[in-house]
Each structure stands twice: as structure tokens, then as C-alpha cells.
Amino acid sequence: MTTCPRVLYLSFYFPPSRASGVYRARATANHLAVAGWDVTVFAAPLKFLYEAIGSVDEKLAETVDPRVRVERPWLSQFVWASDIREFSRLRRNSPMLALALYNKTQRFFPEHYHSWGMASVAKALRMHARRKFDVVVATGNPFAAFAAAYLINKFTGVPYIVDYRDAWTLDLFEDRPLFPAGHGAWAWEKRVLRQASAAIFVNEALRQWHAERYPSDAGKMMIVPNGWDPDVLEEGAATHRSVPPLRFSYVGTLTPAQPVREMVEAFVEARNHPSLAGATLNLYGHLGFFRSGQGRLMQAIGIDEDNRVGGADTGIVYRGPVSKTEVAHTYAESDVLVFLAGGAKYVTSGKIFEYMANGKPIVSVHAPGIAAAEVLAGYPLWFNADSLDPVDVAQAMIAAGKAAEDLTPETRERALAHARRFTRDRVLIPFEQKLRALVAERG
Missing domain, CATH: 3.40.50.2000 (Glycogen Phosphorylase B;)
Known part of the structure; x- marks a missing residue:
């Protein structure tokens, strides 16, 4: 009996989130499940989606393949909390000290989602000890997912792929670096790409920008464009009407x-x-x-x-x-x-x-x-x-x-x-083939 290859998908924004990248994440998880993968997704806590940002589409959650297992590691909601009744005793009594301690934790990874990334590493290691993952896929943003994939690889040797559905260090709207020289994001991106088995980008312009900045890793960069989802939008279902006024x-x-x-x-x-x-x-x-x-x-x-x-x-x-x-x-x-x-x-x-x-x-x-x-x-x-x-x-x-x-x-x-x-399934075929090749290489 052949065992299904097992993938851990680090996707903070996943249904019922309605963030812009959630459709790519949903489609990727579903595509892998249909292709015979055992899929585990690590996503954002529901409390964060419903209470901190109020950004949900519950009907979208119903379209996730039932074979996909979704786990939701812990996230510190320090920067999003506004109700003093939910503050810890330390934060209520010593707010400046609490802020200083929070800022200190960010020195390891400079992003407000770092706690979710570290909780993901801990949960992944526990799950891997019981039943091994074959490959890890991380999609950003947030890019704590990339750091988590890197650390999981360091501890277990499991290969990982990073999916840049967004840019980490490039300001897409101003066409300039997002962080000043010496910012911690640059060092993290360099080590993540160096260790990754592949890096995915949504278009050639983004791939080229990163290839120029990280030339030694350019050979592992590939394009997987976005697409549309026939399971929620039937092709051509919107019939022609053109009845004045338009x-x-x-x-x-x-x-x-x-x-x-x-x-x-x-x-x-x-x-x-x-x-x-x-x-x-x-x-x-x-x-x-x-x-x-x-x-x-x-x-x-x-x-x-x-x-x-x-x-x-x-x-x-x-x-x-x-x-x-x-x-x-x-x-x-x-x-x-x-x-x-x-x-x-x-x-x-x-x-x-x-x-x-x-x-x-x-x-x-x-x-x-x-x-x-x-x-x-x-x-x-x-x-x-x-x-x-x-x-x-x-x-x-x-x-x-x-x-x-x-x-x-x-x-x-x-x-x-x-x-x-x-169509999503068509554009995801090379991606799924790359994952299978990684698993085959490890034997």
C-alpha cells in the first residue's frame, strides 16, 4: 500500500479569512488534496480573524476540501488588542514594561506575526515526531511563515518551498526596497532563500527582481501565476446581457x-x-x-x-x-x-x-x-x-x-x-510536480 506524501502548508491567511491571497492558498491546498497528498495547513487563529481584524468569509471556508486538516497555532495579539479587559496583568499594571518585552521578542524576527511562526515551529516538530512530513510549503505574507519553514528544515531536514504571493522586501507600489539597509528582514530573506529548495513567484517581474538581488539562488526560482477557480466560478456562467443602459x-x-x-x-x-x-x-x-x-x-x-x-x-x-x-x-x-x-x-x-x-x-x-x-x-x-x-x-x-x-x-x-x-489546476501542475520531485529525491 502506497502512503500519501505528507505536506505541511504554512498559510496564515486561509479560509475563513478573506485576505487577498487566501484564494491562492485555498486552491493550493485543495489541488494537493485532490492530487493525493496528505495536507495539513497551519493558519491564523480564528480569534484574530473575527475579533482583531474582522475579516472573514464563512462561505469560502465551506469550499475547502474536507481532506485538508487545518491547525491554528497561537499568535500574540499584543499589537491588535484594544480592550483593556483582555490585557494581561503585566500589561495593565506596567504597560511600558510589557511593550519593551514585546519589542525585545521581535529582535529575533522583525514582524508582528513572529509568535505565530514560532508556535508553528513547535507544533510542526511535535506532529513530525509522531508522523513525518515529507515537505513544507510556506506562503507569505506574513513572512513569519518563511522563517518557520527555515527553522523546521534546520531541526528536521525536511525540504521547503517558499511561495511569494506577495513581496517581502520590495515595495510593489513605489518600486523601491521596503526596508533600509541593515534591517533584519534582509538577513532573514537571504538565509531563507539560500536554504529553500525552490522559490515561487506570481509573475516574471517579481522573479527577475529577486533573481537580481539573490543571483546565487536564481536557478531555484520559478513562476506559478495566479488563476481562477472553476469550483466557485463556472466558466462563462455570466451570460451576455448588454441591455441598455450598460x-x-x-x-x-x-x-x-x-x-x-x-x-x-x-x-x-x-x-x-x-x-x-x-x-x-x-x-x-x-x-x-x-x-x-x-x-x-x-x-x-x-x-x-x-x-x-x-x-x-x-x-x-x-x-x-x-x-x-x-x-x-x-x-x-x-x-x-x-x-x-x-x-x-x-x-x-x-x-x-x-x-x-x-x-x-x-x-x-x-x-x-x-x-x-x-x-x-x-x-x-x-x-x-x-x-x-x-x-x-x-x-x-x-x-x-x-x-x-x-x-x-x-x-x-x-x-x-x-x-x-x-484555471487554478492548470497553473498549479508544475508546482505539484516540483513537490513530488523533492519527495522522490529524499527517497
Whole structure:
């Protein structure tokens, strides 16, 4: 009888979390379970998700393969705690001393999630002693997961792979190092990459940046792009509707890093065109990733008490969040999808894959040269001004609206064929093969 290979997956943000990287994590765990792996996930404590950041999607948790075992190591919530009744006796009586002790613990690993990383190491060693893991996969952020994988390897010899679904030391939006020279993150990243069996990146731009900074480890770096999830979004389920007035939609989390102002100005300009008279733009999604910042975001984005954006006459309305499991209906009610993204060349965004799977016109509202352009190239219904000038973006919106009205079954099928290249299972095949090769090498 063949024993299933056993993988420990260090993924802090895992369902019911709704953090931006959770869909990649969910898909990875499910893919491995279906492929015959014994999968154990170490994730964030539920208390942190529900109480500290208030960021959950319970329906998404129901889509995790029942064969996946989820453990939730301890996390110190010192920096997130605000209720004095939950403070320790030491913190209530000697707050400065408690803060000094907390800061001292961060000297080992400079991240607020370090306690979760160390608790993960301890739990992994106990579980490994009872039944050995064959390989460890760590996804960041937080990057305490990478440190945990490194330490587990040091103690047990179990190989590990790190998955950079986000950048650790690069500011994606400013295209500059995130930390000053001498910061502890640099030393940790160097040792983690040196010891890792492979490092995964979501696009070529990110792989190249890290390869240039760590040339001796470039040979172990590979790309596993994001993708879309057929189990929660049936291909092409959002049928063609283009019934005037046209409905434009943005689906995704709204953040201050996105060019919302440019989008609003462009849409107002586009509505002056006869073909878009009365058109609406509906914004679906959460306001940021943490509950505490929602009020500030509403003000920054310009959402009034009636959920209108930019004023009463823009035609733009904030509709609130929609569950991942119910998003297909939202797409079905849309004619044109607006791809609003912050950052520049290092940003792909997982949402764009989901957009393409609907086979509808997509308008880009982002800086030129974004990494997502590599994915969208070849999609026949992509309308990109290659500019953030509102007049240019408005013209792209007008063209997309016309494409929605004139959409033929043949063009839509070409769009869906392009999207099929990026189903989660397809893009994860090389990753799963790499894991199997590592296990085979160890015998």
C-alpha cells in the first residue's frame, strides 16, 4: 500500500479569512488534496480573524476540501488588542514594561506575526515526531511563515518551498526596497532563500527582481501565476446581457492604493457619450482588508451616506461586499468589467483571472506597464488606454461598451479559450510536480 506524501502548508491567511491571497492558498491546498497528498495547513487563529481584524468569509471556508486538516497555532495579539479587559496583568499594571518585552521578542524576527511562526515551529516538530512530513510549503505574507519553514528544515531536514504571493522586501507600489539597509528582514530573506529548495513567484517581474538581488539562488526560482477557480466560478456562467443602459462593474477589495479618482473622472467623461448615457458603474467589495480602516476609506474614496461615489450624478454606486461563492451572479448582471489596480510593473492581481473567465469586455484602470498586462495580452475583449489620463480611460470605456453591445458568440468563445489557460489546476501542475520531485529525491 502506497502512503500519501505528507505536506505541511504554512498559510496564515486561509479560509475563513478573506485576505487577498487566501484564494491562492485555498486552491493550493485543495489541488494537493485532490492530487493525493496528505495536507495539513497551519493558519491564523480564528480569534484574530473575527475579533482583531474582522475579516472573514464563512462561505469560502465551506469550499475547502474536507481532506485538508487545518491547525491554528497561537499568535500574540499584543499589537491588535484594544480592550483593556483582555490585557494581561503585566500589561495593565506596567504597560511600558510589557511593550519593551514585546519589542525585545521581535529582535529575533522583525514582524508582528513572529509568535505565530514560532508556535508553528513547535507544533510542526511535535506532529513530525509522531508522523513525518515529507515537505513544507510556506506562503507569505506574513513572512513569519518563511522563517518557520527555515527553522523546521534546520531541526528536521525536511525540504521547503517558499511561495511569494506577495513581496517581502520590495515595495510593489513605489518600486523601491521596503526596508533600509541593515534591517533584519534582509538577513532573514537571504538565509531563507539560500536554504529553500525552490522559490515561487506570481509573475516574471517579481522573479527577475529577486533573481537580481539573490543571483546565487536564481536557478531555484520559478513562476506559478495566479488563476481562477472553476469550483466557485463556472466558466462563462455570466451570460451576455448588454441591455441598455450598460452596467459596468468593479469586483474586488477597494484600497487607497488604487486610482479611484481617475476611474471616477473617466466614467463621468465616458457617460457624456450617447452610447453610455445612463450607464452605471457598480463597485462590489470590501473597503480595505481590516475593519478598523473602513471609515477612513469611505472618506478617501468619496462614498457618501447613500453609497454614491463622487457625487449624485456620476452613476457610480458602492454596492458592498459579495461572497466569493456568490460572485457569479454579480458578473451575470454586468456588461463590462473594470480592472482597477494600484501599483505598477510588479502587480498582477488575482482578480483579473476571474474577470477573464466571464468572457466579457474588460477595461483597464491602472498605471502603464503593470504585470497584469502579460496575462491580458491575447484576451480579445481587453480595452487598455495604457494611461491613467481620465480622457484616455474614458475612450477605453466607450470602446468596451460598444464591444459589449456587439459581442458575438465567436468572440466570447475566443475570450474564454484564453481564460482556460489560467484555471487554478492548470497553473498549479508544475508546482505539484516540483513537490513530488523533492519527495522522490529524499527517497
